[in-house]
Structures are given as C-alpha cells and as structure tokens.
Amino acid sequence: MKKSPLEPFKKDLVEIERHLENCLGCEHPLVQEVSRYIVFSGGKRIRPVLTVACARLFGIENDDCYRLSVVPEYLHAASLLHDDVVDEGELRRGKLPAYKVWGNRITILSGDYLYARAIEIASSFGNAEIDAVIAKTVQKMSEGEIIQLVQSKDPELTLEVYYSIIERKTGALIAASAMIGGLFAGAPKALCKSLYVFGDLIGKAFQIVDDLLDYTGDENELGKGIGTDLKEGKVTVPLIYAFKMSDPQVREKIKKILSQENISDDEVNWVRSVILSTGALEASFNEAKGHIDNAIKELNKMPESETVGHLVNLSRYILERRR
Amino acid sequence: MKKSPLEPFKKDLVEIERHLENCLGCEHPLVQEVSRYIVFSGGKRIRPVLTVACARLFGIENDDCYRLSVVPEYLHAASLLHDDVVDEGELRRGKLPAYKVWGNRITILSGDYLYARAIEIASSFGNAEIDAVIAKTVQKMSEGEIIQLVQSKDPELTLEVYYSIIERKTGALIAASAMIGGLFAGAPKALCKSLYVFGDLIGKAFQIVDDLLDYTGDENELGKGIGTDLKEGKVTVPLIYAFKMSDPQVREKIKKILSQENISDDEVNWVRSVILSTGALEASFNEAKGHIDNAIKELNKMPESETVGHLVNLSRYILERRR
Incomplete structure (x- = not known):
C-alpha cells in the first residue's frame, strides 16, 4: 500500500488533534457539543498541517x-456549519449534517x-x-459563498467566474493556512507571499478534484452521494468543460436539467x-495538474529542507485522492 | 421639545453615515443590497458615536x-441578521426582517x-x-446568543444568568465600541479599561430599558409588537422581578404560559x-439606573472636556428613551 503523504506529519497530527480539543474555549456544553461534532468529523487536517509545516520551513517549531x-x-x-444550513446538504463526511441534528438556529450560532x-x-x-490575513480570508469565504449561491444554475458560467468563486471559497483559506505559518516564523515577505500563492494553487487543484469526485467518486469512500453539486445547481469545472465541448443539442439538454x-x-x-x-474529465484533471505544477514551483523557492519535499509530496497527492 | 443627546454629535453622525456607506466593500450587488438594508434601517448609531467620542476624549479626531x-x-x-433568522422575528425597526425578504440563505451569508x-x-x-478586543467581542456575542437560546423559557432564570447573557449579547459590543476609541487614541491602559466598564454598564442599562419597552412601549414608536420577548420565550429583567415578587399561584401561571x-x-x-x-417595573428601572450611575463614575475618571459632558448626557438619556 502506498504511504500516505501525511505520514511525515504523523507526530504533528497528534499535536494538532490535542490543540483542536483544548482550544475550543466556551465551557457551554451545547456549544462544545456542536463544535466538537463538526471539528472531529474526520477532516484530513490539511490546513493545520500546512500552517505547522510552513513555520517549520523557517526553523520554527x-x-x-x-x-x-x-x-x-x-x-x-x-464554514461547513453555515454551508450545510445554506445548501441543505444531506450527508457530511458520512454523518448527518449538524443542522439535521440540532436544527438551524443552534447550527448557525455554533458556526458564528x-x-x-x-x-x-x-x-x-x-x-x-x-x-x-485571517480577516481578509473570512471576508473572502463569505463572498465566495454568496456569489456561488447567486451564480448557481447558470450553465454558461465561465471558468473565470468559477475561479473567482473557488479562489474565495477554498483557495483563500488554504493560502492563508500556509502564509500564517510563514508570518509566524518571521519568514521574508516575498516568501510569505509565495506561500500564499502555493496555498491558493493547491486549493484550486483540491477544489477541482473535489468537483471531479462528485461525478466520478465512490459513494462509500466519499461518505456522500454522487452528483450532489449538480443536484444543488452548482456548476463546476467538469460541467463547464462538458458544456463547452458539447454540441448545441446536448447543451440545451444540460441547460434544461439545470433549470429544474x-x-x-x-x-x-x-x-x-x-x-x-x-x-x-481529462480537461478538468489537466487544469488541476497545472495548478499543482505551479504550486511546486513556489515551494522550490523556499530554503532547502526535508519539509519542502514533504510538502511537494502532499501537493502531488491532491491529484490522487479518492475522497 | 427636549434636545436630543445626540445633538452634540450631529457632525459626527454625518461622517459616520458616509463611512458606513463607503466601507461596505464587496462590489457584489446582492451583498451590497442586503448589507445596506440592515445597516441603513434606522439604527441610532450609538456604537460608532461612542468610538468617535472616546477617541476625542484623548484628543484624537x-x-x-x-x-x-x-x-x-x-x-x-x-448580529441582527443572524438573530432575525434564529429568532424568526416578525418586524425589525418597523420593516420586514431581511430573512423574510431574501430568505435564510442569503441572510446568513450576508451576516457572515x-x-x-x-x-x-x-x-x-x-x-x-x-x-x-474585537475578536473577543465577536466570540462573546455568539456565546450570548447560544446561551440565551438554550436558557429561554426558564422562568426561574436568575438575574446572574440574565446578566451573563446580556453582558455577552449587548454589553460586550458597546464596551468594545468605547474601548477601541481609547485604544486608537493611545489612551492610558487604565482609562481604556474604564471605557470598557463604562460601555458595559450603559450596555446593560440599555438592554434592561429595551426589555422594559417590550412590555410597556408604544408599538408604533417601537416599530414592533409588544410582548415579543415573552412570545419568543425570552425571560428578561421585568419578568424575573415579577416572578420573584409574586405569590406561588401567579408563579405557576407564569411558568405555564412560558411553557406553551x-x-x-x-x-x-x-x-x-x-x-x-x-x-x-420600578425594580427593573432602578436596576438600570444603578448601572448608569456607575457608568458615569467611570466617565468622570476621563480628562475633563466638553465630550465627557456629552457622554454623561447620552448615558442618562438611555433611561428616558421610548424606542
């Protein structure tokens, strides 16, 4: 079996879990319960790993x-808590979404x-x-959600608009995860910016692979149904390419389905x-691969270390993930 | 007619409106529309006035x-946007709440x-x-909302629990409004803390008067119905006192009504x-008056100036407001 790209971060993951547990703050039992439900629902911890690894690139640990x-x-x-309320999702990582357990009110407030x-x-x-950086990121995340909600069901969505959404929805937070590690470690400004670009690029690739898996993944591995994006009226990269690459009759049918x-x-x-x-499918995958290639170029600007290699492997793995 | 306590801040209010307009940021038309709907819905601008006035106390303008x-x-x-979704309010400052105009999804995301x-x-x-200060405040605001939601409908709520809610829901933000003015102006630490205490106290008084108006106000002046808190199961100061001061039979009836x-x-x-x-009613009013008296004591620690007098008047006015 292939080694997980998170293997070199095994010790970090233990520490990250411990801190996720200890930093929750509010002693109110219900707030704790809902927060824990979503925080400990099987996330891969890519974001905190990036923060820790990017600080380590500059010797801080x-x-x-x-x-x-x-x-x-x-x-x-x-953002997952609010997304679920907004999108009325059915399953989240194989579990009932929080709003189905506690209702909208508690879920919205726990997100806040x-x-x-x-x-x-x-x-x-x-x-x-x-x-x-964090403030800007939170602002971008909320903008991305709103723009996506309003743009949804438009099959003629251009790649440009798509990127303006995912740059906000996914890219900004992954970019910030990497950059704050550098900032915290006192890295030179130019390299902090490179970390941001690196994060933004792998974030984009990550989202495109997510979009692909929504059409091609295994329901059991994913922990949610196939075609969820389409059913929610979300137009993603595979659909944009399919629409572009189809003849007028097929386009009409895609439009009709989306309008339902x-x-x-x-x-x-x-x-x-x-x-x-x-x-x-291939066009979308190549799009994602291009982002990963560029992301690795940014990583190669960093001071040489084992960690750079681990981050390169982690980046490449994004293209291989199945869930 | 009595002069408004905001009269001395007339020029400030013009500038505040201009900045509220210009700082909204996102160029997305829908985000703009919902944000403007709630930001320009007739708020009294007490919070920004406090920030500006507290900076002025230390010569910064x-x-x-x-x-x-x-x-x-x-x-x-x-917070109003999320509160309305959570509380399912009917009217907000005499207008339909945003969630009734745009639905929950857009309203939640615009709040974000x-x-x-x-x-x-x-x-x-x-x-x-x-x-x-701002980060701590946002955290307190969300805690307050959740605790209130969970504690609602409990007629034996003690004053202590009540205060733990309103200190978070209302006091913290008013306290922060005052304190950030001082921090921005480079005021001594001890005086910044006094500004926080001042804001917290007038915030508490403000909330108690709000609670009183919910039972005794004029529906037209208030722009919303009477007894809204009770109907939402919110136990506030007048009800806590009424419960305390009643005989067992009346208590039972209050409990029964709240449980419906x-x-x-x-x-x-x-x-x-x-x-x-x-x-x-009187007991609640005296409770509010006590807070205002203490708030004014904090103000009197500030360097002497016209602005101190204006803030004293503004504080006293809280006890007189009718909407």
Missing part, C-alpha cells in the same frame, strides 16, 4: 505553532462561535499581519456520461 | 476614527460577510490590541399586568 494551526481548521469547520473563536485565537498572537427544481439520478447519470464522453 | 467607528456598527448589523468585513476593517489599523408553544395577546397582557402590579 513549538506549541504556539500548533495553537496557531487550529485557526484555519476552526474557520473551515465554521467557531468563526469568532478562530479569530480570537489568531489575535492572541498579537501579530497584526496574521490578523489581517429537482434533478433525478438518471439525469445525473446522463450528465456524468457527457462529462466522460466529451473528454471534460 | 480624524477620518480614521470614523472608519474605525463603522466596525462596531457592522458587527451589530451582522458583515462580521468578516468589520473584522477586516478593524485589522487594517495594524493595532493588535484593537484586533484582540404559542402565547396569546391576552396572556401577554396578563403578564404585563403582573409586572405593573408587583412593582417589577
């Missing part, structure tokens, strides 16, 4: 790095709490640059077959 | 003060956006102390009559 690394993970968890908690922890380092209130499994399967037959 | 002053107002607006925008503006000053899913207008009127006849 201590308890505070781990404490800082919970910031992007809590922000991620907070996790956002606030993350910002509070970030501010505890007294580093205004870190505060600014409910999309059946048969229709999902048909769209999937279009994505497979037009070559949209 | 410039465009940046106004820009900083939008932070608490945006946070306030964000305004929170984020506020934090982003705060962080733009590069002052880690300001960042920390729906509370009728007749039942609201009955509870109101209990509040009036037991003296709970």
Whole structure:
C-alpha cells in the first residue's frame, strides 16, 4: 500500500488533534457539543498541517505553532456549519449534517462561535499581519459563498467566474493556512507571499478534484452521494468543460436539467456520461495538474529542507485522492 | 421639545453615515443590497458615536476614527441578521426582517460577510490590541446568543444568568465600541479599561430599558409588537422581578404560559399586568439606573472636556428613551 503523504506529519497530527480539543474555549456544553461534532468529523487536517509545516520551513517549531494551526481548521469547520444550513446538504463526511441534528438556529450560532473563536485565537498572537490575513480570508469565504449561491444554475458560467468563486471559497483559506505559518516564523515577505500563492494553487487543484469526485467518486469512500453539486445547481469545472465541448443539442439538454427544481439520478447519470464522453474529465484533471505544477514551483523557492519535499509530496497527492 | 443627546454629535453622525456607506466593500450587488438594508434601517448609531467620542476624549479626531467607528456598527448589523433568522422575528425597526425578504440563505451569508468585513476593517489599523478586543467581542456575542437560546423559557432564570447573557449579547459590543476609541487614541491602559466598564454598564442599562419597552412601549414608536420577548420565550429583567415578587399561584401561571408553544395577546397582557402590579417595573428601572450611575463614575475618571459632558448626557438619556 502506498504511504500516505501525511505520514511525515504523523507526530504533528497528534499535536494538532490535542490543540483542536483544548482550544475550543466556551465551557457551554451545547456549544462544545456542536463544535466538537463538526471539528472531529474526520477532516484530513490539511490546513493545520500546512500552517505547522510552513513555520517549520523557517526553523520554527513549538506549541504556539500548533495553537496557531487550529485557526484555519476552526474557520473551515465554521464554514461547513453555515454551508450545510445554506445548501441543505444531506450527508457530511458520512454523518448527518449538524443542522439535521440540532436544527438551524443552534447550527448557525455554533458556526458564528467557531468563526469568532478562530479569530480570537489568531489575535492572541498579537501579530497584526496574521490578523489581517485571517480577516481578509473570512471576508473572502463569505463572498465566495454568496456569489456561488447567486451564480448557481447558470450553465454558461465561465471558468473565470468559477475561479473567482473557488479562489474565495477554498483557495483563500488554504493560502492563508500556509502564509500564517510563514508570518509566524518571521519568514521574508516575498516568501510569505509565495506561500500564499502555493496555498491558493493547491486549493484550486483540491477544489477541482473535489468537483471531479462528485461525478466520478465512490459513494462509500466519499461518505456522500454522487452528483450532489449538480443536484444543488452548482456548476463546476467538469460541467463547464462538458458544456463547452458539447454540441448545441446536448447543451440545451444540460441547460434544461439545470433549470429544474429537482434533478433525478438518471439525469445525473446522463450528465456524468457527457462529462466522460466529451473528454471534460481529462480537461478538468489537466487544469488541476497545472495548478499543482505551479504550486511546486513556489515551494522550490523556499530554503532547502526535508519539509519542502514533504510538502511537494502532499501537493502531488491532491491529484490522487479518492475522497 | 427636549434636545436630543445626540445633538452634540450631529457632525459626527454625518461622517459616520458616509463611512458606513463607503466601507461596505464587496462590489457584489446582492451583498451590497442586503448589507445596506440592515445597516441603513434606522439604527441610532450609538456604537460608532461612542468610538468617535472616546477617541476625542484623548484628543484624537480624524477620518480614521470614523472608519474605525463603522466596525462596531457592522458587527451589530451582522448580529441582527443572524438573530432575525434564529429568532424568526416578525418586524425589525418597523420593516420586514431581511430573512423574510431574501430568505435564510442569503441572510446568513450576508451576516457572515458583515462580521468578516468589520473584522477586516478593524485589522487594517495594524493595532493588535484593537484586533484582540474585537475578536473577543465577536466570540462573546455568539456565546450570548447560544446561551440565551438554550436558557429561554426558564422562568426561574436568575438575574446572574440574565446578566451573563446580556453582558455577552449587548454589553460586550458597546464596551468594545468605547474601548477601541481609547485604544486608537493611545489612551492610558487604565482609562481604556474604564471605557470598557463604562460601555458595559450603559450596555446593560440599555438592554434592561429595551426589555422594559417590550412590555410597556408604544408599538408604533417601537416599530414592533409588544410582548415579543415573552412570545419568543425570552425571560428578561421585568419578568424575573415579577416572578420573584409574586405569590406561588401567579408563579405557576407564569411558568405555564412560558411553557406553551404559542402565547396569546391576552396572556401577554396578563403578564404585563403582573409586572405593573408587583412593582417589577420600578425594580427593573432602578436596576438600570444603578448601572448608569456607575457608568458615569467611570466617565468622570476621563480628562475633563466638553465630550465627557456629552457622554454623561447620552448615558442618562438611555433611561428616558421610548424606542
């Protein structure tokens, strides 16, 4: 069996879990319960690993790095809570989404709490640059969600608009995860920027692979149904390419399906077959691969170390993941 | 007609409105629309006025003060958006709440956006102390909402629990509004703390008067119905006192009413009559007055100036307001 790219970060992951547990803050049992439900629901901890690894690139490795690394993970968890309410998702990592367990009210407020908690922890380092990156990131995440909601169901969505959404929804937080590690370690400004670009690029690739898996993944491995994006009216890279690469008749049918209130499994399967037959799958994958190649170029600007190699492997793995 | 206590801040209010308009940020039309709907829905701008006035206490008065002053107002607006979704409110300042106009999804995300925008503006000053106060405040606000939601419908709620809620829900943000003015102006630490205590105290008084108006106010002046808190199962100061000051039979009836899913207008009127006849009204008012007296003591620690007098008047006015 192939070694997990997270293997070199095994010890870090133990510390990250411990800090995710200890930094939750509020002693209120319900807030704790909902927060824990979403924070400990099987996330891969890519974001905190990036923070810790990027600080290590510049020789910094201590308890505070781990404490800082919970910031992007809590922000991620907070956004999942609000996303689920907004998207009315059915399953999240194979479990019922929080709003189905506690209702919308508690879920919205617990999301607010996790956002606030993350910002509070970030501010505890007294580093205004870190505060600014985190603040900007939270703003971008909310913009991305809104733009996606409004743009949804538009099959003529261009790649440009798609990127403007995922850069905000996914890229910004992964970029920030990497950059705050560098900022915390006092890395030179230019390299902090490179870490941001690196994170943004792997974030984009990560999202595209996510979009692909939504059409081609295994339901059991994914922990959620296939075609969820399409059913929610979300137009993603494979669909954009499929639409571009199809003849007018097929385009019309795609448009018609997207305009429906409910999309059946048969229709999902048909769209999937279009994505497979037009070559949209390969085009999307190549798009993701291009981002990873560029991300690795940024990593190669960093001071030489084992950690650079581990981050390169982690980046490449994004293209291989199945869930 | 009595002069408004905001009269001395007339010029400030013009600048505050201008900055509230200009700082919204996101160029997305829908985000703009929802944000503007809530930000410009007739708020009294107490929070930004406090920020500007508290900076002025220490000789600082410039465009940046106004820009900083939008932070608490945006946070306030964000919390109103989420509160309305959570509380399923019917009217907000005489208008339909945002969730009834745009639905829950857009409203939740616009609230997220305004929170984020506020934090982003705060962080733009590069002052880690300001960042920390704002972060702590947002965390407290979300805790307060959750605790209130869970504690609701408990008629034996003690004053202590009540205060632990409103200190988070209302006090913290008003306290922060005052303190960040002082921090921005480079005021001595001890006086910044006094500004925080001052804000916390007037915040508590403000909330108690709000609670009283919910039972005794004029529906037209208030822009919302009477007894809304009771109907939402919120136990506030007048009800806590009324419960304390009543005999066992009346207590039982109060408990019964609170336990119901729906509370009728007749039942609201009955509870109101209990509040009036037991003296709970006066007891609540005296509670608020005590906070204002203590708040003014904190103000009197500030360097002497006209602005101190204006803030004293503003504090006293809280006890007189009718909406």
